[in-house]
Amino acid sequence: MPNNPTLHLSIGHALKTVGKQAEAIDAYRGAYRVAPDFGDAYWSLANLKTYRFEEAEIEGMREYEAASTTKLVDRYHLCFALGKALEDRGQYAESFDYYERGNRLKREEVRYDWTRIDKEMKLQIEHCTPALFAANQGSGCRAPDPIFIVGLPRAGSTLLEQILASHSMVEGTMELPNILALAHRIDGRRRIGEEARYPANLAELTADELTGFGEAYVRDTAIHRKLGTPHFIDKMPNNFRHIGLISLILPNAKIIDARRDPMSCCFSGFKQLFAEGQEFTYGLEEIGHYYRGYVDLMAHWNDVLPGRVLRVDYADVVGDLETQVRRILDHVGLPFEQACLDFHQSERAVRTPSSEQVRQPIFTSGLDQWQHYDPWLAPLRAALGPQAEAHTP
Structure with a gap:
């Protein structure tokens, strides 16, 4: 597969749409392997609603979300993904913190009235x-x-x-x-x-x-x-x-x-x-x-x-x-x-x-x-x- 995280992501979306979940998961994981701080890859996994993150994935997301070099768009994608990952583990207080942070970052971007x-x-x-x-x-x-x-x-x-x-x-x-x-x-x-x-x-x-x-x-x-x-x-x-x-x-x-x-x-x-x-x-x-x-x-x-x-x-x-x-x-x-x-x-x-x-x-x-x-x-x-x-x- 090419070294293009967006292409991996698009393939994952297409596979998800037609119900090929296992193949979609592989594609999304391929996206973050190419670009480890690519927030949309993690969110796309979370957005399957049935995917459960491994401990190493959660720790990686925490690290990249906290990094000063992570772009805004990747940061709020990571926040929403972490919110879902921690919700699935019953860690609701920390989950809410990430949901709230992701929403705040996105809200500042869209400036909704x-x-x-x-x-x-x-x-x-x-x-x-x-x-x-x-x-x-x-x-x-x-x-x-x-x-x-x-x-x-x-x-x-x-x-x-x-x-x-x-x-x-x-x-x-x-x-x-x-x-x-x-x-x-x-x-x-x-x-x-x-x-x-x-x-x-x-x-x-x-x-x-x-x-x-x-x-x-x-x-x-x-x-x-x-x-x-x-x-x-x-x-x-x-x-x-x-x-x-x-x-x-x-x-x-x-x-x-x-x-x-x-x-x-x-x-x-x-x-x-x-x-x-x-x-x-x-x-x-x-x-x-x-x-x-x-x-x-x-x-x-x-x-x-x-x-x-x-x-x-x-x-x-x-x-x-x-x-x-x-x-x-x-x-x-x-x-x-x-x-x-x-x-x-x-x-x-x-x-x-x-x-x-x-x-x-x-x-x-x-x-x-x-x-x-x-x-x-x-x-x-x-x-x-x-x-x-x-x-x-």
Whole structure:
């Protein structure tokens, strides 16, 4: 193999995607053998979720993370990997220290402002009214092909995708950027500090424009469809912020809200180093505020678009898989197939951090892992407010 750690890493990612875990592990190890302080190699091993680090690997990670010569990007990758390695060993205090350090370093890099996103969500509530949807009834592209799975990352969306994509009439694709790009396009170019035009300007769009946007979405996403099935899944979680737009341009699309207990969901996001996006996850306060905004916005969609979105709770799926599978298929309008219960036997490629977990039968061990870290989660509880104490209704 060549002396290029990035190439080893890319090979590992490709092998992981198609379920060849042993070969992926060899490739990731090959990456850090070429470049011992290459943080992404260690994080990629941790991100398998099922890999357990050896003592020598942990000591090596500690050494490189502490070295003054280690680059910032490698340092925060090493921090997240050490957090996972020590969590698996039950060393929760030290594990949290590394998770917190990695998040702090990443947060300083992305410079996320939670108030801006909070304002964007409130604008959706303000402008996406019953009157808007009533005025545009009958508009949009009538294609029933798309199934949107929305919510927060680490809320069980990959599991729901795997269940649905095991159906003979559904294809899983990936987290498609098309809706986010369309919202950005409708908003138009703005100067710094200039007020957003979207979503207020949704009321200005004509029926032909709405139909055209929907047709373009179906046409542009066709490149990701390989199986010729009637339906496909768009698993971009952030699409929950644009359910109004989706409903206007694709009125026959189905939408599923993957919901997870607030503390569990938020802390799971805090532990995750994402390849891109999801900047709100790199701080306990930031992710708590984001979760509250998400709950408020989903409640709004349920009010103004009753029956449009099916909420599926992760704990309910774990507790009674068949009942939830039948609910999901009824919502999508598909007949029951046993393969949806046997989703872990699917050989489809999975690109998200949960790829190895969804190749196993349902397990309950992940529901309350956050409780090991409860002594350090006061900022999250404060940001969540009433949401922290009970599962949202």
